[in-house]
Amino acid sequence: xxxxxxxxxxxxxxxxxxLIALALLLPWTLFPAxxxxxxxxxxxxxxxxxxxxxxxxxxxxxxxxxxKWGPYILLVMVFLISxxxxxxxxxxxxxxxxxxxNMALAVPVWLMTVIIGLRKNPxxxxxxxxxxxxPVPLIPALILIETISLFIRPLALGVRLTANLTAGHLLIQLxxxxxxxLLPLMPTVxxxxxxxxxxxxxxxxxVAMIQAYVFVLLLSLYLQENV
Amino acid sequence: MPxxxxxxxxxIMVFSWFVFLIFLPPKIMAHTFPxxxxxxxxxxxxxxxxxxxxx
Numbered sequence: 001x002x003x004x005x006x007x008x009x010x011x012x013x014x015x016x017x018x019l020i021a022l023a024l025l026l027p028w029t030l031f032p033a034x035x036x037x038x039x040x041x042x043x044x045x046x047x048x049x050x051x052x053x054x055x056x057x058x059x060x061x062x063x064x065x066x067x068k069w070g071p072y073i074l075l076v077m078v079f080l081i082s083x084x085x086x087x088x089x090x091x092x093x094x095x096x097x098x099x100x101x102n103m104a105l106a107v108p109v110w111l112m113t114v115i116i117g118l119r120k121n122p123x124x125x126x127x128x129x130x131x132x133x134x135p136v137p138l139i140p141a142l143i144l145i146e147t148i149s150l151f152i153r154p155l156a157l158g159v160r161l162t163a164n165l166t167a168g169h170l171l172i173q174l175x176x177x178x179x180x181x182l183l184p185l186m187p188t189v190x191x192x193x194x195x196x197x198x199x200x201x202x203x204x205x206x207v208a209m210i211q212a213y214v215f216v217l218l219l220s221l222y223l224q225e226n227v
Numbered sequence: 228m229p230x231x232x233x234x235x236x237x238x239i240m241v242f243s244w245f246v247f248l249i250f251l252p253p254k255i256m257a258h259t260f261p262x263x264x265x266x267x268x269x270x271x272x273x274x275x276x277x278x279x280x281x282x
Contacts, residue, residue, distance in 0.1 A: 009230035020239065024246045031254040038261065048258045075251050095243070100233045104240030105247075166230055 005173055009097050009166065020101075023093045027082040051078075058220055065120070065227035066220070073223075076109070077216045084165065084208035088201070097165045099158060106157035109219055114150070117226030125226060153222065157215060164211045168204040175200060 012019045034044050054077060059070050080096060087094025095101045117125035129146045130139065175197045182190040 006228050006230070009228065011229070021242060024243055025250070028246075028250045028254060033254065034257050034259065036259075044258075048260065051255060051258050052260055071252075071256065075247065075255055078255055079247055079251060097230045098239070099231050100236040100239045101243055103233075104236065104243055108244070162230065166228075 005170060005177075008169060008173060011098065012093060019093050020095050020098065023087075023095050024083070024101075027086050030082070031078075058216070062220060062224055063227065066223050069223055069227075073216055073220055076105070076219065077212055080105075080161070080212035080215055081209055084212055085205070087165070087169075088204055088208055094165060094169065096161055097169060099162045102158035102161045103154070106161075106215075107154045110154040110157065110222065113219070113222040113226045116223070120227065128225060153218075157218060161211055161215055164207055168207050172197065172200060172204060 030043075031047065032041065032044060034040050034048070039045075040048070051074060055070055055074055058073060058077075059067055062070075083094065083096050086092060087096065114125070117128075129143050129150070131142065131146075134142050175193060179190050179193040179197055182193060
């Protein structure tokens, strides 16, 4: 019984096809190709608006050297937000609840920022390992701590996304099960639980967007340090 | 917990980056943002008579 709540995160296969592949592949059919006309469909207008505004917001604090990474960061955002949001639909599988998917995204991206830093301005990149004005006796310990914090970044990025989405999906399932079980026993409590479930679902929609944004924001901050 | 199981991690990494790099960029980069059209003035311009200064 305790394990069955985690069964929703088991990567399912149907006819030998891993459904994680379909869950990664199919969301992009929701992104139609824009035509060269002035006015497109409503969906396209909304997507264009989002892409335009988001890029503007993202690039505002970034200095000029980081602007050429704008499209790339935008792609990460679109990728994560689509998968997170579609994963909230009932009977769907969410690839971003899998630690392997998130680490596969986070590690190369973090490595990219580190390599850029070491190539472009190695002095500044290594200088980040020691904050200015540190008392001399603290220097060895602080360099050690900063180095660890640098290397723990990709882990934190991946685990943050995984943990948030896993917790959300698990809570939704727990409360839905509670409401279902309570319905014949205590109908009033069951109705209250259903209201709670509805509110929690709203929260999870927000979390799906916020976590995608947090991933991308941290990525842009790491990039900002290194360009 | 099955979501922490890294078993086919290489296949998952290659596939998600394949999708990320092959399918997304053409879709997202195809969005173009034309400049806002400037509204033309409704008033007709009053032109003054032009005297040819070299005559």
